[in-house]
Amino acid sequence: MGAFDNLLLTLDEGITDFFAQWNMYTTIIVTAFIGFITYQISTRKDPDTHPMLLVRQSQGSPVRQPGQSPVYRGQSAPHGMPLQTGLNVKDPGASRWARGRDGDLRDIWRQAVGGVQEDGPNKGAKGKILSVFGTEHVTEHSLDDITRQINLIGGHIKEQGGSRVAIYIPNSVELLAALFACAFYNLTAVILPFEQPEEDVISMLRRSGADTVITAPGSFPFDLVAKHYPNLRQLIWIVDEGSRHMDWNEVPEGTGSSVNVSTWHEIIGDSPAAAGRELPPLEGQKEPSDVILFWQFKSGIPSEMVTFTAGNFASAIASQLFAIPTSQKMGPSDLFLPADSLANSHTLVLTLAALFSNASVALNSVGTQAYDLAAATRGISPTILVATPTALVKTHQETASNFSSLIARNLHWLQTRHLTQYGVMPTASFLSSYYDSLRPSIGTKPGKLRLILTAERVGADTPRLSSQVLSDLRAYTGARIIYALTAAKVAGAVAQTLFYDYRVFEDKCSHFGPPLSSTEVFFKDMGEYKTTDGVSRGEIVVRGPSVSGGETALGVAGYMRDDNTLAYA
Secondary structure: OOHHHHHHHHHHHHHHHHHHOOOHHHHHHHHHHHHHHHHHHHHOOOOOOOOHHHHOOEEEOOOOOOOEOOOEEEOOOOOOOOOOOOOOEOOOOOOOOOOOEOOOHHHHHHHHHHOOOOOOOOOOOOOOEEEEEOOOEEEEEOHHHHHHHHHHHHHHHHHOOOOEEEEEOOOOHHHHHHHHHHHHOOOEEEEOOOOOOHHHHHHHHHHHOOOEEEEOOOOOOHHHHHHHOOOOOEEEEOOOHHHOOOOOOOOOOOOOOOOEEEEHHHHHHOOOOOOOOOOOOOOOOOOOOOEEEEEOOOOOOOOEEEEEOHHHHHHHHHHHHHHOOHHHOOOOOOEEEEEOOOOOHHHHHHHHHHHHOOOEEEEOHHHHHOOOHHHHOOOOOOOEEEEOHHHHHHHHHHHHOOOOOHHHHHHHHHHHHHHHHHOOOOOOOOOHHHHHOOOOOOOOOOOOOOEEEEEEEOOOOOOOOOHHHHHHHHHHHOOEEEEEEEOOOEOOOOEEOOOOOOOOOOOOOOOOOOEOOOOEEEEEOEOOEOOOOOOOEEEEEEEOOOEOOOEEEEEEEEEEOOOOOEEEO
């Protein structure tokens, strides 16, 4: 017998002995092993982004000044190139290869009513604007009707001699219409935070020099303002349908006020049906006026009035649009809900970016104080949501309490593992069907939400979100989360986490990603925080076209991490 025959005999005896010892436990072990290998192969996906793109998210300048760090820019705006200044708006008839204008708020609304301009399946598609009242009452507003309101309200204020218009209402279609009316009719818009103490309202009116107020009955102390603020010349009430039979044109007796009082619905209703249908022409339009916002600090510190130019807003909006990957950009298929006050520049910039992208926008008054996302999204199913850190902390705490069982904890571990180790968002599967029942109730159709945007507000005492909390929320909601750093004199955001950054670190407050394409950041020595050649830390200073005045120091200490992302010190 040859060597080959001996080998075959040995192999045959080994296989025979192996199967002779086969039992139920062997079957279970082999089945589990094959199942594990099959699951790993079938569920394996490429990371959403290349890991190396997360290793070095910004770059410093080659030189630095004494007492300062290098100047850091995001990879989307490298040194030697200008920061993003605007929306690149192409006028009709302009060459497609020519550089467009930076644009302003007027171009935002023109884009919204004109629809998608790029060639493709969505060409001509327009978003909707919805008002949400309660759980079932959702009203769609015609874009043409809103254009008419913009023209009639703006023309009325201009005819009455108004120039600085204070808008004191919650998130609503009227707020947006009033803002665009100011843009088209060269009026300065002053957006006041809603539901403020009477003395704070009067103080903000004085500081802004407003001569016109647009507000709603019951929220604005007209008697007190008429007595203590003599510069008020016009008041426009926004009255709901149930109260329009009353006379709202009276001036409080004994105030000696000469305020011209009118109502929004009368200005619209008393005008000819054909009036205000067309926007003012593009040719010969004047330079747009400014927008004034008030930055609210923590309790006990007065708010700061900040004047933003049209250029600040155009730059901030453009940087937000540029920060979202092409395959994930906002569009007509999205429903955008700002569950935070439009008096915050970050929320306002994101809402204007949604309008410019022809996404649908839903507005409700709950969004002004939206601490409960289930209440804020009642009656609709947003795909993109702006939420406060307070609301997200509440959602995290409530949802985490549902994951007390062993099965739920293990399923959450699997979801988190996909995010942090594989770099992919978990997808629907048989195992996740049980997990879905434990998710937070956000919107009427679970699973539609794809993006949540939130921000830390410098000096406002907002809850800080750790990277672990953000990771948990991604798993709980099935949506990506962008966490930004915002400041008083910066339109939009200073910096924000990348769209595909799911990493988790040992921290109490997550990093804020790299600077946006409209900002650059450096640090200057501040107390114990000193910058050296190897360490960049100190007071955060921001420059760029989205910054009011061009440059501002934030008054807080920060540093650049090893991956060149901005974080609190």
